[in-house]
Amino acid sequence: MMAHVPLGAIKAILFDKDGTLVDFNRTWFGISKELARRSSGGNEAKARDILDEGGYDWAAGRFRPNSVIAAGTVENIVDLWHPDEKPEARAALIREYNDYCVTEGARAAVAIEGLRETLADLRGKGFMLGIATNDSEAGARATAEALGIAPLFHTFIGYDTVARPKPHPDPIFHFAERLGLNPGEIAMVGDNLHDLETARAAGAGLAVGVLSGNSPREALEPYADMVLPSIAGLPEVFAARNIASNRS
Incomplete structure (x- = not known):
């Protein structure tokens, strides 16, 4: 199990695409x-x-x-x-x-329910967002553009963007380098073990499994810091981050 860092340490979120943002x-x-x-x-x-x-x-x-x-x-x-x-x-x-x-x-592409609203909320909370998919980088960009969410993302990472795709750590290392962050400041969100294995391999700050794809809860829980029904639960999870920031 990964060390669960304080939510306030997370500055960016890297999403899997299919099964996480898109109904697979x-x-x-x-x-x-x-x-x-x-x-x-x-x-x-x-x-x-x-x-x-x-x-x-x-x-x-x-x-x-x-x-x-x-x-x-x-x-x-x-x-x-x-x-x-x-x-x-x-x-x-x-x-x-x-x-x-x-x-x-x-x-x-069929969007997960509440997709645009969720991503806009997370951007409003100050997070930088990225996509890391085992589809191609061009496929990630094309789908994001078709769904009208491309402007919400800082980085698109496909299997052809990095030397080694998920479950290797390279996508998170690439995202961290692009943003000038440490992997420990990044949350990885996905519906398959490949996503969570990538998070663990890279030392990501948070590994979040979602049930909107093809994996059951019992398959994700041993590898995740938390498992949510879908990404729509993320704004509530990170609401405490803003409350803590406002008190400091």
Whole structure:
């Protein structure tokens, strides 16, 4: 378990995107299904099977927590579905998948309830905000722009922004460097273990799990300082920060 720093020490918040800011299942099922169909050459039965392999639970009608599609990168998905491709063909597939995900991810994005109001509230409390996703940086920017929240963020971090994506500490180190902060002054918020593992690896000041994505409470609690139903609970959590500041 990470050391829980005083809330007043937190100056910036780094958010996962899908499952945290965006409804993962409603946004990504159609996109993932189309990519699986392409990967299977139009064979619908095979597409169904490889979508299951990627993490979609057909019986539950949702993606499994920490599965390749839910928590991995486009590169991980290509390697899973096309394990025998040579480097040139692999690179071409990654570009194709990335381009499709940037366009369709923004077009299909469904915001978590209260998204804009929550982020605006946190900015009003003085926090600098960032996104760290295992989608591409371009995908993060495109989705934020489509949802009208891009101006609220200082930094966008994709799997292709840093040397090592989540669950490695690099996204938090990058955010901290951009802001001139220490990792201990940053809260990491996400719906998958990858997000919380990133927080722990980087020595982030606070690791917050949210239940708006694909992971149940019991999976997140051992790795989180707190678990909330969604990011909509953050302004209340940090209300004490402003009260303490006003008293000092």
